[in-house]
Amino acid sequence: xxxxxxxxxxxxxxxxxxxxxxxxxxxxxxxxxxxxxxxxxxxxxxxxxxxxxxxxxxxxxxxxxxxxxxxxxxxxxxxxxxxxxxxxxxxxxxxxxxxxxxxxxxxxxxxxxxxxxxxxxxxxxxxxxxxxxxxxxxxxxxxxxxxxxxxxxxxxxxxxxxxxxxxxxxxxxxxxxxxxxxxxxxxxxxxxxxxxxxxxxxxxxxxxxxxxxxxxxxxxxxxxxxxxxxxxxxxxxxxxxxxxxxxxxxxxxxxxxxxxxxxxxxxxxxxxxxxxxxxxxxxxxxxxxxxxxxxxxxxxxxxxxxxxxxxxxxxxxxxxxxxxxxxxxxxxxxxxxxxxxxxxxxxxxxxxxxxxxxxxxxxxxxxxxxxxxxxxxxxxxxxxxxxxxxxxxxx
Amino acid sequence: xxxxxxxxxxxxxxxxxxxxxxxxxxxxxxxxxxxxxxxxxxxxxxxxxxxxxxxxxxxxxxxxxxxxxxxxxxxxxxxxx
Numbered sequence: 001x002x003x004x005x006x007x008x009x010x011x012x013x014x015x016x017x018x019x020x021x022x023x024x025x026x027x028x029x030x031x032x033x034x035x036x037x038x039x040x041x042x043x044x045x046x047x048x049x050x051x052x053x054x055x056x057x058x059x060x061x062x063x064x065x066x067x068x069x070x071x072x073x074x075x076x077x078x079x080x081x082x083x084x085x086x087x088x089x090x091x092x093x094x095x096x097x098x099x100x101x102x103x104x105x106x107x108x109x110x111x112x113x114x115x116x117x118x119x120x121x122x123x124x125x126x127x128x129x130x131x132x133x134x135x136x137x138x139x140x141x142x143x144x145x146x147x148x149x150x151x152x153x154x155x156x157x158x159x160x161x162x163x164x165x166x167x168x169x170x171x172x173x174x175x176x177x178x179x180x181x182x183x184x185x186x187x188x189x190x191x192x193x194x195x196x197x198x199x200x201x202x203x204x205x206x207x208x209x210x211x212x213x214x215x216x217x218x219x220x221x222x223x224x225x226x227x228x229x230x231x232x233x234x235x236x237x238x239x240x241x242x243x244x245x246x247x248x249x250x251x252x253x254x255x256x257x258x259x260x261x262x263x264x265x266x267x268x269x270x271x272x273x274x275x276x277x278x279x280x281x282x283x284x285x286x287x288x289x290x291x292x293x294x295x296x297x298x299x300x301x302x303x304x305x306x307x308x309x310x311x312x313x314x315x316x317x318x319x320x321x322x323x324x325x326x327x328x329x330x331x332x333x334x335x336x337x338x339x340x341x342x343x344x345x346x347x348x349x350x351x352x353x354x355x356x357x358x359x360x361x362x363x364x365x366x367x368x369x370x371x372x373x374x375x376x377x378x379x380x381x382x383x384x385x386x387x388x389x390x391x392x393x394x395x
Numbered sequence: 396x397x398x399x400x401x402x403x404x405x406x407x408x409x410x411x412x413x414x415x416x417x418x419x420x421x422x423x424x425x426x427x428x429x430x431x432x433x434x435x436x437x438x439x440x441x442x443x444x445x446x447x448x449x450x451x452x453x454x455x456x457x458x459x460x461x462x463x464x465x466x467x468x469x470x471x472x473x474x475x476x
Contacts, residue, residue, distance in 0.1 A: 152452075
């Protein structure tokens, strides 16, 4: 038996999906046209599954900054910051993020995935405990495992289950790292953070909040759920990504702890990887500036999110409980979800098809990510197409 | 101190609603392959067991729990610590 034999089940699943037409997990963007449009499968397609929440991927200031960095600093850094040294722009970006959050310390990672790997595996190691929401992103699961801490899950967004598990830990609760997300990527719901912070303080635990889907989206200044609930002094570390609302690539972590910067010297996912390339650092720094200077982007995103959410609700779809940039329509079966996903694509709309085991509660989802850059005309087309598919497949 | 012998009948009682019609449960019953539990049901069973014994079973230990007996021994260990 070969080591490769275990992939035969995956191959069968993939083949079954391909029989229905286009594979939802291997689609090519043949030409990207704007933050919300591309040529896919030979057709003009509206992007409603790309996490480009503020629509900044083609912002002229970001493009200009990236172009300039590419010309002046080259295509890559060819190594890690620890070995090759940091470019000045890495430090400038870290300062910009720290300033944005009003916190003294920031560390930049090469991807959002690595930010979770780097922070979680280094903060909680052997002998420590991690208490994590059961619906956490894969990068949180992987980061928790990498450090060797004891991992305990609590029921998704269930404060009483979280509290119960802290109580069971007794004195060990003080060595516990609680990990939650601002907005959860599958259903778009938020952590009940204010209550969770209260419990965290009661037990003397440490807390990390992943704001991957809430940076630039929640809070008066776009700092995320932590800002929205006023928990900036009580949350120990915020982790996030540049690859969603900032339209770039990379990840970060910020904190008020005086020893936070020492994580650089202990975090393997930070030390042993190539640092972000100059053009990416430049576009990210520019995007952060744009977010600070243009709060109307956040307002536009929420207008669009409300519009799409209410439209799908009126059509009779079962949706996640909260309006937000992630809007997930729950579809009863995998077959129906695939057929409807293909129906959307045939009508020039790309959303994410999410099926078990990647989804909570075994749900099949058509997941939309709304952008501030979606136009009225696009939203009308998305709304009508969903409505037509509902009548056709879920009468 | 709760011993394995006291724990076993409580596990079997918790698992009974998940058993197939006429299926006899015992120490060697395999939780996934014999009971046919999917990942959601495994989660439900664990939540019930954890609440019943007022413990939290670490995620790290789950790969070692294959049978009812494995689960009982894990609970016994957790109750001692």
